Amino acid sequence: MNARFCPGCGAPLAEGERFGRRRKYCRFCGYTHFREPKVAVSALLSHAGCVLLVKRAVPPRLGYWALPAGYMDADELPEEALAREVLEETGLAARATQLHAVAPLAGWKERRGILVAYRAELVDPALACDNERLTPRDDVSAARWFTASDIPWLELAFDSTAQFLRDWIALTDQRDT
Secondary structure, eight states: OOOOBOTTTOOBOEEEEETTEEEEEOTTTOOEEOOOOEEEEEEEEEETTEEEEEEEOSSSSTTOEEOSEEEOOTTOOHHHHHHHHHHHHHSOOEEEEEEEEEEEOOSOSSOOEEEEEEEEEESSGGGTTOGGGOOOOTTEEEEEEEEGGGOOGGGBSOHHHHHHHHHHHHHHHHHHO
């Protein structure tokens, strides 16, 4: 948000050095405007050797595959946002099981933030690895379960997606040995 007026007194905001960097502030009441980063969550949702990916229907990286993901709302916990985003994008009920990684939010030059990635599981495991039961919606054009050998590496939307999938493969390989 590009703040122009003080939310406290309504005066126009000025710009200057505040708390170690250039920020907008109110010359009258002392308010300092801190820009908040965007926080997104993603689900590394896997079961029985399959991982769920969605094809993006919105920028950035329209038409590329990514993990189910989206922005947190201000009144949500990250795990709640994850469950909401997976349901919105695929029709599947899921829950976060473990924090996987935190990465810079990529793909936007003007939107800085962090991506909180969780390992996740389906509420109903009987729906895992069944592409017929997926319902792509919201901001995705397709949803599909992939095995490690089927991942479309050249069609992945973000470096973080590729890294999280490499992590998943390594974790899966460790369990199999």
